[in-house]
Amino acid sequence: MHIDKAHGIPVYHPKAGKWKEIKRYGALYVLMLPILIAVIVFAYIPMYGVVLAFKDYSFARGILGSPWAQPFDRYFATFFHHPYFWPIIRNTVCISLLKIFTGFVASVALALMLNEVTRQKFKKFAQTALYLPHFMSWVIVAGFVGRFLSLDYGLLNQLKVALFGGETVHWLGEPAYFWPIVVLTNIWKEVGWGSILYLAAIAGIDQEQYESAYMDGAGRWRQMWHITVPGMAPMMGIVLALSMGTIMSAGFDQIYLLQSNQTYDVSMIIDTYIMEVGLRGGQFGYATAVGLFQSVIGLIFVLGFNRLARQKFGISIW
Amino acid sequence: MKYKMSFGESLGQTLIYIALAVLSVTTLYPFINAAALAFNQGYDSLRGGIYLWPRTPTLENFRVMFSNENIGNAAYVSVFRTVVGAALHVLFSAACAFALSYRKLPGRGLITGFLFIPMIFGGGIIPFYILLRDLHLTNSIWVYILPYLFSFYNILILRTYFEGLPEEVKEAAIIDGCGYGRMLVRIIMPLSLPVLATIALYSAVAHWNDWFAGYFYVNNEALQPLQTMLVRFLKENEVTSIFAKLGVSASSTVQTKSYTSESLKMAVLVIVSFPILCVYPFLQKYFIKGALIGAVKS
Numbered sequence: 224m225h226i227d228k229a230h231g232i233p234v235y236h237p238k239a240g241k242w243k244e245i246k247r248y249g250a251l252y253v254l255m256l257p258i259l260i261a262v263i264v265f266a267y268i269p270m271y272g273v274v275l276a277f278k279d280y281s282f283a284r285g286i287l288g289s290p291w292a293q294p295f296d297r298y299f300a301t302f303f304h305h306p307y308f309w310p311i312i313r314n315t316v317c318i319s320l321l322k323i324f325t326g327f328v329a330s331v332a333l334a335l336m337l338n339e340v341t342r343q344k345f346k347k348f349a350q351t352a353l354y355l356p357h358f359m360s361w362v363i364v365a366g367f368v369g370r371f372l373s374l375d376y377g378l379l380n381q382l383k384v385a386l387f388g389g390e391t392v393h394w395l396g397e398p399a400y401f402w403p404i405v406v407l408t409n410i411w412k413e414v415g416w417g418s419i420l421y422l423a424a425i426a427g428i429d430q431e432q433y434e435s436a437y438m439d440g441a442g443r444w445r446q447m448w449h450i451t452v453p454g455m456a457p458m459m460g461i462v463l464a465l466s467m468g469t470i471m472s473a474g475f476d477q478i479y480l481l482q483s484n485q486t487y488d489v490s491m492i493i494d495t496y497i498m499e500v501g502l503r504g505g506q507f508g509y510a511t512a513v514g515l516f517q518s519v520i521g522l523i524f525v526l527g528f529n530r531l532a533r534q535k536f537g538i539s540i541w
Numbered sequence: 542m543k544y545k546m547s548f549g550e551s552l553g554q555t556l557i558y559i560a561l562a563v564l565s566v567t568t569l570y571p572f573i574n575a576a577a578l579a580f581n582q583g584y585d586s587l588r589g590g591i592y593l594w595p596r597t598p599t600l601e602n603f604r605v606m607f608s609n610e611n612i613g614n615a616a617y618v619s620v621f622r623t624v625v626g627a628a629l630h631v632l633f634s635a636a637c638a639f640a641l642s643y644r645k646l647p648g649r650g651l652i653t654g655f656l657f658i659p660m661i662f663g664g665g666i667i668p669f670y671i672l673l674r675d676l677h678l679t680n681s682i683w684v685y686i687l688p689y690l691f692s693f694y695n696i697l698i699l700r701t702y703f704e705g706l707p708e709e710v711k712e713a714a715i716i717d718g719c720g721y722g723r724m725l726v727r728i729i730m731p732l733s734l735p736v737l738a739t740i741a742l743y744s745a746v747a748h749w750n751d752w753f754a755g756y757f758y759v760n761n762e763a764l765q766p767l768q769t770m771l772v773r774f775l776k777e778n779e780v781t782s783i784f785a786k787l788g789v790s791a792s793s794t795v796q797t798k799s800y801t802s803e804s805l806k807m808a809v810l811v812i813v814s815f816p817i818l819c820v821y822p823f824l825q826k827y828f829i830k831g832a833l834i835g836a837v838k839s
Contacts, residue, residue: 258637258690258696272669273664286671339557352565354828358746363771369775507671
């Protein structure tokens with residue numbers, strides 16, 4: 224604030240005040256510095272690398288010095304005309320959707336089941352056991368799966384031969400079994416953890432509803448169907464809406480560790496393809512282009528699904 | 542609410558208990574089985590029949606694993622990145638979140654937005670890798686720590702928590718002549734131990750479980766963590782592979798004495814999953830709390 228000489232009226236100067244404020248909070252800015260630097264270096268600088276999708280990358284010249292690809296959308300054209308293009312897209316989307324929906328149904332069912340358990344000790348035990356696989360890396364799970372499905376000493380083959388006779392099956396080598404294996408192992412790993420959110424939602428349901436339902440003569444099943452499930456509906460909606468945004472990435476770790484040469488037709492997803500041609504094959508420009516394609520489509524999905532969710536159900540991520 | 546259940550409901554409840562029990566067994570069995578195999582002599586395991594306990598107990602598998610210098614290096618890398626990575630992650634995230642918790646801070650919205658954008662848009666794996674290479678991080682252990690210091694999600698959780706701390710405490714500190722830095726360390730952080738512990742745990746687990754960075758970004762075998770070693774070990778049995786192998790681990794093809802590549806694999810599996818198995822039951826409530834805070838507050 225200073226006096227305006229011409230008119231003799233006090234004038235408020237926001238700028239002078241702002242600098243003072245910034246200086247006053249100086250230490251706070253310093254506190255943010257490490258994170259800001261890390262973000263600039265590891266998140267924003269690579270963003271510029273997206274131009275690689277349009278350049279002919281030369282290791283000697285670096286990203287800036289490399290010439291533009293002729294024609295500039297060469298990589299995209301190559302990708303779209305690649306014989307594996309449709310299988311890759313199909314695998315990615317199908318595996319994603321399968322995992323999302325089966326995981327969703329399984330977690331909801333598990334939450335409902337856990338809710339019916341009255342013995343606290345058993346409930347705690349079950350929860351502890353079921354949350355455990357979530358904290359193990361896919362490396363460990365793949366190790367277990369490999370052993371379980373093993374040709375020579377796998378438990379599954381032993382059971383199969385004992386119950387149904389016949390030969391042992393090379394489960395991980397058969398394309399037909401790959402998607403089921405992916406889906407089932409994903410459920411095994413994530414169903415417990417996934418149920419946490421739904422259990423929280425259930426806990427938020429007004430208990431009086433159950434009492435009045437009981438007064439009206441409704442048994443547990445009816446109560447579950449008419450009270451519990453609708454009570455979880457908002458949470459289910461949010462979880463589904465958020466999951467839809469991840470359609471373009473079907474879970475690199477799991478797929479990469481479980482795939483084999485025989486199953487490539489059904490197991491190759493966008494992420495594993497980018498790994499193969501990019502980090503292994505060294506085709507940086509091409510791999511970046513494919514990655515860009517994946518991000519853009521993914522973004523469209525997130526925005527589209529959010530709009531749909533907002534219009535139809537009134538829920539939104541932001 | 543106690544009331545008499547109909548027959549159908551009793552049956553339903555019994556089935557639920559059975560189903561949950563079976564499910565719990567399926568999640569626990571693989572670990573017990575792996576431990577049984579790891580403590581059993583490899584050649585004996587080949588005969589089959591090892592399920593819940595070893596038939597010919599031995600520490601041979603572990604002895605071989607620990608005497609392998611690659612495993613020793615890998616263990617060091619894993620522990621280093623887990624401890625240092627989680628500690629720095631929490632420290633810097635808390636500092637940033639604390640600053641952002643001041644609503645009057647000029648530029649607060651801008652900075653928050655600045656931190657949010659990378660969540661929806663990024664350059665992708667390839668430019669990230671090129672950056673790591675140009676920064677010469679690909680042959681340094683810091684490649685596992687520096688790029689992972691930042692998580693928008695965690696900063697948001699911390700910021701929300703700090704905002705919820707009583708104003709009187711912060712004001713009293715300022716009146717006493719305390720600078721922001723000291724306030725953070727001496728006052729705010731001790732008050733926030735549960736949240737900090739939760740974030741630290743999540744970060745630690747993520748670090749311990751990460752096999753990807755070591756597998757794809759680092760060529761130097763001595764710099765690869767345990768999980769990466771395990772992946773190479775598992776992939777070793779792939780007969781032909783379009784993905785070229787990173788290098789052959791000599792120890793797994795040796796088949797003398799009583800161990801087999803299978804039993805060694807089991808030993809590594811046990812070693813790698815052991816820390817989490819130990820820590821998990823005690824810290825379970827922290828993990829759950831973290832998940833709920835994130836979901837409910839956002």
